[in-house]
Amino acid sequence: MGVLDGKVVLVTGAGRGIGRECALLAAREGAQVIVNDLGGGVEGGDEGSAGPAEEVVSEIKAAGGEAAANSDSVALASGARNMVEQALDTFKGLHAIISPAGILRDKMIHKMDEDDWDAVIDVHLKGSYNVVRASIEHFRDQQDGAYVLFTSTSGLIGNVGQANYAAAKLGIAGLSRVVAMEGAKKNVRSNVIAPFAWTRMIATIPIKDEATAARMDKIRNATRADQIAPPAIAMCAPGAENVSGQIFCVRGNEIFLMSQPRPVRGMGRADGWSAEDLVTRAFPAMAQDFFGVEETSRVIFSADPL
Numbered sequence: 001m002g003v004l005d006g007k008v009v010l011v012t013g014a015g016r017g018i019g020r021e022c023a024l025l026a027a028r029e030g031a032q033v034i035v036n037d038l039g040g041g042v043e044g045g046d047e048g049s050a051g052p053a054e055e056v057v058s059e060i061k062a063a064g065g066e067a068a069a070n071s072d073s074v075a076l077a078s079g080a081r082n083m084v085e086q087a088l089d090t091f092k093g094l095h096a097i098i099s100p101a102g103i104l105r106d107k108m109i110h111k112m113d114e115d116d117w118d119a120v121i122d123v124h125l126k127g128s129y130n131v132v133r134a135s136i137e138h139f140r141d142q143q144d145g146a147y148v149l150f151t152s153t154s155g156l157i158g159n160v161g162q163a164n165y166a167a168a169k170l171g172i173a174g175l176s177r178v179v180a181m182e183g184a185k186k187n188v189r190s191n192v193i194a195p196f197a198w199t200r201m202i203a204t205i206p207i208k209d210e211a212t213a214a215r216m217d218k219i220r221n222a223t224r225a226d227q228i229a230p231p232a233i234a235m236c237a238p239g240a241e242n243v244s245g246q247i248f249c250v251r252g253n254e255i256f257l258m259s260q261p262r263p264v265r266g267m268g269r270a271d272g273w274s275a276e277d278l279v280t281r282a283f284p285a286m287a288q289d290f291f292g293v294e295e296t297s298r299v300i301f302s303a304d305p306l
Contacts, residue, residue, distance in 0.1 A: 002030030003237040008093040010034040010083055012074050012131060013101030015052025018150075018197055018225045018232075022098045023056050025229040026236075027065035032091040035060070036070040036083050036101070066091070074101045074127030080134040094138060096146040096236035099131050100195075100228075109163040117164045124168035128175055132190075136179070140186045146236040147190040149176045151247065153297040156194055156258060160296075169194075173247055177260070180245030189244035191235050194258065196223040196251035196305065222305045223252045231255055252305030264289050 009026045013019035015037030023035045037053040053069040060067040068090050072079030087094040103123050105116040128149050139145025154162045155169030172192060179190040228250050235243055247258040267282050 002028065003239075004096075004233065005030035007031045007095040007236070008034070008087050008091040009236060010036065010087055010094060010097045010099075010131070010135075012036045012083070012097070012099040012127070014056055015039055018100045018195055018228045019098070020052075020056050021226045021229040022100065022232050023067070024060065025226075025233050026098070027060040027063070027067055029233055029237075031096075032093075033060060033065070033067040034070055034083060034087045034090070035067050036072065036074070038071055038073050038101075073123075074099065074130055075122040077130050077133070080127075080130035083131070084134045084138065088138070094135060095144060096148070097131050097135060098148040098232050098236065099128055100150040101127055102150070104162075104165060106161045106165070108161055112164060120164040121168050121171075124165070125171040125175070128172045132175070132179055136183075136188070139188045140183065143187045145183070145186075145188045146240075147176065147179060147188075148232045148235050149190065149192045151176075151192040151194045153194050153196075153249065153301075156247070156249075157295065157297050157300060158293070173260075176247075177245055184244065187241060189235070189241065191243060191246045191248065193228065193232060194247065194249040195228045196249070196301075197225045197228050227252055251301065254306050 004026055007030070009023075009031040011019050011023040011026060011033060014023040014033075014035040019037065023033050027033050035053045035056045037056075039050055039052045050069060050071040053071055057067040057069045068086065070083050070086055072082045074080055084094060101123065103120060105112075105120050107116055132147060132149075135145065149172050150169075151173045152165065152169040153159070155166045155171075155173065158166060176190040176192045179188070183189065231248060231250050234240055247260060249256040249258050265286055267285060269277070273282065
């Protein structure tokens with residue numbers, strides 16, 4: 001018996017990395033799984049291959065599970081519709097979508113061109129919208145459905161060289177929040193995970209010095225893709241219906257509930273603010289509560305992962 005017995009789950013980007021581990025665990029927990037993966041490179045833009053998705057399906061079937069491969073692109077609305085239709089046609093249902101599919105095209109913003117921006121936004125942010133839009137009416141009609149979308153500390157906190165990725169990932173957090181709010185009365189849940197895990201995307205980060213190399217070794221050994229899968233599966237399981245609209249960070253064997261934007265400090269003037277008053281009074285008074293631009297995830301998560 002598994003926590004997903006009788007459920008049908010679609011996992012995007014499931015040929016490798018986090019998606020693969022989520023698909024494998026979903027199957028072990030009793031779900032029938034649509035294994036989606038375009039089979040493209042880390043930067044996207046290539047034709048892709050059905051091979052990675054089919055390999056995961058073969059592994060699931062060899063272990064006694066049920067799965068079917070899909071090689072459509074999440075960046076296309078038609079691709080997302082095909083995935084949902086395949087689940088309904090093949091397994092006669094769909095109860096959850098786990099969507100970590102993604103690419104990277106890292107550049108400083110002053111060197112980033114429009115193609116780099118559009119490609120990352122299309123796969124991450126539009127891709128998340130596409131899978132939600134393709135399935136949301138089905139979830140609402142059956143009054144049961146769970147989304148596990150993927151954000152990043154690059155969006156929640158920031159990371160140099162990832163303006164496109166950060167914008168997409170923070171957008172996904174906003175998308176998930178509204179999906180959760182709008183779906184609450186229909187038992188449609190949505191949460192996001194910001195994962196720390198060594199994947200082929202992380203492996204593309206340039207190593208320029210010994211300190212970076214040492215840090216990468218720690219990440220590789222202490223934060224694995226398989227550690228992200230249990231929280232993702234749990235958010236889709238019966239008994240977790242009250243978990244919705246949340247942002248979680250998963251790092252190694254740790255799970256963090258992240259804060260969401262709320263007022264930190266407020267000031268008011270009955271006669272309104274002038275620009276000079278804001279510069280000389282309001283901003284200095286608020287400065288002690290500012291978030292520093294140096295506060296990367298390495299500063300905020302200062303201790304090594306468990």
